[in-house]
Amino acid sequence: MAKPIRFSFNGKSTALEVEEERPFLWVLRTELGLTGTKSGCGEGFCGSCTVLVDGKPERSCQLPMSEVAGKKVVTIEGLATNGMLHPVQAAFVEHDALQCGFCTPGMILSAYGLLLEKPKPTRQQILDHMEDNLCRCGAHVRIVKAIETAAAEMRKGVRS
8 A cells, every 4th residue: 555655865855655665766766767776687686776874774675664754765866966976976087987877876875875884895895785786897996096086086075
């Protein structure tokens, strides 16, 4: 049975009447019409559906709507502000840390979640954190460089 679920979505107060157990991924893509968050494996393994919930990376394909109630959710569409890319997005572009782009939204949000928790991560911490986000194109080396660059930019106060 559908019921109203209220949460902050990309900085705006939002209320949707949906089934509590409906996966957030499908609410994003169908009810909200946002296709930046990708459906990959559908089982929470690949990371292409990653969103941030209260600053923590979550797999939206496994996240029931009941678990976003009252929380702050950020998707790839919510990172850029006033037409300016977030430092993580800009670093991915700068380092060409994408090819087909399918995994990119999940990679960026996972990286952003790491940098919120650890503003100055070591290379090993980056590798460990990003291990569960799969890139079929093999851009992993460039992705790590992009995250290192974004961390430095965010520490300068460019934007966090």
